[in-house]
Amino acid sequence: MSDESSPAQLKDWFDEARYRSIARELTQLAPKFDAKTFLKLVLDGLEERTLMQRLHQCAVATDEALPGSFQQKVRVLQKLVPKLGHEFVTIFLGDFVATFGQEDFEFSMEALRFFTVFGSSEFAVRPFIVADQVRALKTLLQWTQDADEKVRRLASEGSRPRLPWGMRLSSLVRDPSPTWGILEALKNDTSLFVRRSVANHLNDITKDHPEFVLERLESWDLGHAHLNWIAKQACRTLIKRGHPRALKLFGFGKKAEVIATLEASPPRLALGERLTLFTTISSTSSRAQRLAIDYVVHYVKARGVSAEKVFKWTEVDLAAKATLDLTKSQVIRDFTTRKHHPGCHRVELQVNGQRVAESVFVLK
Secondary structure (H helix, E strand, O other): OOOOOOOOOHHHHOHHHHHHHHHHHHHHHHOOOOOOHHHHHHHHOOHOOOOOOOOHHHHHHHHHHHOOOOOHHHHHHHHHHHHHHOOOHHHHHHHHHHHHHOHHHHHHHHHHHHHHOOOOOOOOOOHHHHHHHHHHHHHHHHHHOOOOOOHHHHHHHOOOOOOOOOEEEEEHHHOOHHHHHHOOOOOOOOHHHHHHHHHHHHHHHHHHHHHHHHHHOOOOOOOOHHHHHHHHHHHHHHOOOOOOOHHHHHOOOOOOOOEEEEEEEEEEEEEOOEEEEEEEEEEEOOOOOEEEEEEEEEEEOOOOOOEEEEOOOOOOOOOOOOOOEEEEEEEEOEEEEEEEEOOOEEEEEEEOOOEEEEEEEOOO
């Protein structure tokens, strides 16, 4: 995920005050640290840099200003990390290792294991996977047995094929099988933090190899609460897309026997206002039905075309001939990943992968 439009409040995690604080700490830890050079490198052109560029520049400036060998510098940074007090800011230390430690694989991987406990090394471990996938994944598999949940999570999160903001692992996009041992080792982890990463990793894979994931999930005991939760989160994109095999896996495989209405209110609204959707779903079946209910917004784009986005609404068990009323609302506002444009926006109701009703609203 690009950070080119990073909100100012995120970008300013690396501001002048932060850099000066880092310089003070490093001066105390390493008296020969060249604070003047460090500050010049990070502050010149600061306003033009995005969040991730500021993070990387901090690593580059640290290398330039901190004397010693790569390993000596890392040992100083290991003393620095508990003093930073901000999990995202610590990521620049992993970036330092990824940028300058490629020729020292074992030491660098151990450094990333150390730093991830204070923030995350999920971005930094990826260049090592690209450089030597077999060796790197062997290390990550060992980390699945680590006592610290952040290290275990790193094994899954760092090897995700399509990690947001991270380097894409093209080899694993083409063939996800090398990480399966890692995911299997973590699927019953005691930590939700770790299991969420496993689910997101699997969801990444479904975007390129849905049958690969579904075949394996079908062999899991989905009566186990942890495994059921992971599997459903892993298939969330497929369920939204109405993938028949994914819907069937969770009991939504049959075409919904319903009639439905959908109303969007207000019919005209401005950016920043709240849109509310009202639906009535009536069963036409003589037996109970399990329903996955979503809604689809067709966003108007800059050139007049539209692009749809599917949103989760709810899952219900609808009794025979029963009627269900639902309400859902969201504020229409811009995000770094989505800009809104004026025009008529179509909204559809999706039940078990089928579009069954629609409405419209106009964004002024």
